[in-house]
Amino acid sequence: MILKPRGLGASLGAVRVDDPDALRRFFPFTRDTPAPDPVRYRTDEPVLVEECVTGEEISVDAVVTDGRVVPLFVGRKAVGFPPYAEETGHLVDAADPLLRDDAFGDLLQRTHAALGFRDGWTHTEFMLGDRGPQLIEVNGRLGGDLIPYLGTLATGLDPALIAAGAACGRLPATTPTRRRVAGVRFGYVDADDTTIGRVRVDRAQLPDAVDRAVVLVQPGRTVSPPPRGTVWGRIAYVTAVADTVEECQAALDAAAKAVSYTVA
Numbered sequence: 001m002i003l004k005p006r007g008l009g010a011s012l013g014a015v016r017v018d019d020p021d022a023l024r025r026f027f028p029f030t031r032d033t034p035a036p037d038p039v040r041y042r043t044d045e046p047v048l049v050e051e052c053v054t055g056e057e058i059s060v061d062a063v064v065t066d067g068r069v070v071p072l073f074v075g076r077k078a079v080g081f082p083p084y085a086e087e088t089g090h091l092v093d094a095a096d097p098l099l100r101d102d103a104f105g106d107l108l109q110r111t112h113a114a115l116g117f118r119d120g121w122t123h124t125e126f127m128l129g130d131r132g133p134q135l136i137e138v139n140g141r142l143g144g145d146l147i148p149y150l151g152t153l154a155t156g157l158d159p160a161l162i163a164a165g166a167a168c169g170r171l172p173a174t175t176p177t178r179r180r181v182a183g184v185r186f187g188y189v190d191a192d193d194t195t196i197g198r199v200r201v202d203r204a205q206l207p208d209a210v211d212r213a214v215v216l217v218q219p220g221r222t223v224s225p226p227p228r229g230t231v232w233g234r235i236a237y238v239t240a241v242a243d244t245v246e247e248c249q250a251a252l253d254a255a256a257k258a259v260s261y262t263v264a
Helices: 020-031 102-115 147-155 159-167 245-257
Strands: 002-005 047-050 056-065 068-080 086-093 120-129 132-139 181-188 194-201 210-215 234-242 259-263
Touching: 002 020, 020 047, 056 102, 056 147, 056 159, 068 102, 068 147, 086 147, 086 245, 102 120, 102 132, 120 159, 147 159, 147 181, 147 234, 181 245, 194 210, 194 234, 210 245, 234 245, 234 259, 245 259
Parallel strands: none
Antiparallel strands: 002 047, 056 068, 056 120, 068 086, 086 181, 120 132, 181 234, 194 259, 210 234
């Protein structure tokens, strides 16, 4: 099963447990995961217990106008640090076959109809496994982790303008102006309570397909990898855009090797 805090996001406190001993060991971890400022959430039942569904985890960002759901881009997730569920990267392909899959589109449409969601933007997550797409969650917002930015790089669409148009009752233009593949990869330290001396990007090693290489922490900051660090333990990220999935992945691999850090 999967344990999740009821009032948090970004995979904070999420963990897979496979037996009673693991349930006893990890339940306090999920229950006591603190919310980042300024989030405040109180409930007598702070932990969600979900069926563990395995497979490939994806997200779908879609615009909804008058009840009609139009998926705009699919994010393919890279998940690491098991048994935790840290999202270490995402890949968006403007030509993702799920965007042309009628059965998947019907599932997305029926999901929104069941929720009564008729106008706005949603970020829906599925697990693709042996039983087909299994719904994990639906969020009434744009995706996080730079997914909308990747969507723009891959499709040429502007998620913010499209979402604003839908919120104002205006039918947005949703035809992609380009078809490319964009991805992001996040970097972490190796050990808990690492005080950063310096994070360095060797830009001479960056392939031409790299779009951004950004340092996220200043010297002197103490960070940890998941599960303690999660989103706030990231020290850098790189993005890339290419013509194929393979080219994009190769660029991200090379760019990740160009990022290093020293300990103070």
